[in-house]
Amino acid sequence: MERVTMADVAKEAGVSKSTVSQFLNKRYEYMGEETRRKIQQAITELGYQPNYLARSLKQKRTSMIGIIVANIKHRFSTEVSHAIEEYCYDADIQAIVCNADDDPVKEKKYIEMLMAKQVDGLIIFPTGKNIELYDSMIHAKYPVVFMDRKAGDINLPRIVSNNIESAYQAVEHFVKQGHTRISIVTQSLTITPRAERVEGYKRCLEDYQIDWNEDYVINNPISDLQEELEKMFSSNHPPTALLAGNDRVFLELLKFTKRKEMTIPDDFSLIVFDNIQYAAVSTPAVSTISQPAAEMGRKAAELLLKQIQKEPVEAKEHVYPCELVIRET
Template identity: 45%
Template structure:
């Protein structure tokens, strides 16, 4: 079967090719309602599909962006992706999502692949390891926005949680409840900004509130080692409360709790930085410091599309979003 062309649709609808082009590109300002109906019927009858490649060449845009997340298993990542997709869909932009697994090599391959596919811009949860590649995007004015993380001294706009405030909320809530021996558990730090920031602030707050200053109360391991590390912590030190540095660390803690028949908050209190879908259903319901994921995703998408359209005036800006303490029963 021969491919249906714009000329075929124009002939069927009794209009010019330029009118079909106007319709396909949603420029209806001077088009009558009857003409739109005829074109719509012709497209349906002929099963016409516009040539997206030709459209992209003509308009110098693929109307597609790429999103490279650090780990798609994070509830935060899923919520952010949904928000980005919703916003872009409302403006007829498509979204390609890639999962880098916090692996610099995967991140580099995905950035190169997406740029080879001529996506108009990128939203990246950066690993922090591909500095030359980030710098090259800045130098060539390629539209890019960082989300959840920032790279010091790099002029790329970043959308972040106020991690300092998030840890402060968690620690101060526990202190107000009378807990003193507080531990922080998180994935291995590597060069991941939120984890580094949360550990830094936790150390400062332990000193401020005169809590036990002991490196043993800070556990930073690969996910597969967190359960065994929790066991080592509980057998070596008295622990009143634990702060889970993110939702994946929380899951490892909860798995250990189930396996060892621990009672929360009787044996130790628990609070998570990152909400989870089952947080209010778990028994006891989990106290969390939640990120405004949907607002952060929308902001990142807005910034990127402004950059793509050339409407973004600032060089670099850090957009900080405030966390929210959701108090439940686990502490």
């Protein structure tokens, strides 16, 4: 089947090729409604498909960006990626989502692959282990935004939550409810958000002159959490309140409590640091620290598109406050 060209559309609509080009690029300022109708009718009748490769070569842009998510299993990551995709869609830009599985080797491969495909920029939830590669992108002035995590002293725009303050607020709520045996459970402290949440936990206990017990602090891989929870709750003085570092830790807690026939909040009070989709309607309703994922995603997309369009963007940290939502746990 012979390919329909822009010239064919112009001939069918009775206009010039440049007018069709302006229509395809949505430059309607000096184009009448009747002309737009004729061009759209010609495109429909002829089945014309724009040659995006030719357009990208001409514009020196592919109108595609990459999102490299550290771990797509986290609800927060999914919400952020959805917000980025929506923002880009409205700007007529396609978003490619890649899942690094918290693996720096996989992350490096995705970064190099997407750059080889000449995507216009990247939004990365960094593993923090590819410092030289991050630096090389900065030196090449390649558009990049970091999301959720920090990586050394890398000098580029970063979108993060106020993890320390939010964890502090959650622990403070426990203290004001009369708890002194307070636990925090996270995955291994290999990334900044987890480390900052533990830091907020410790600061609050220190400020309220409560000795923090290392037996109440679990920072282990998901695969080890059941064993670590077993040890902690089998002690003579188990915690009466617990801050779960994210949604995956929360799921491990649910498995544990079901296996041990424990109930929340009867056996211990709970706050989860993450956006749990059904937190408000579960039984009992789960208390959470909610991050403004959609707002953060839109901001990341906005900053990336500004870089792509050669607009000045300051290489600074954009910190977003979280909301402590107290429910029934």
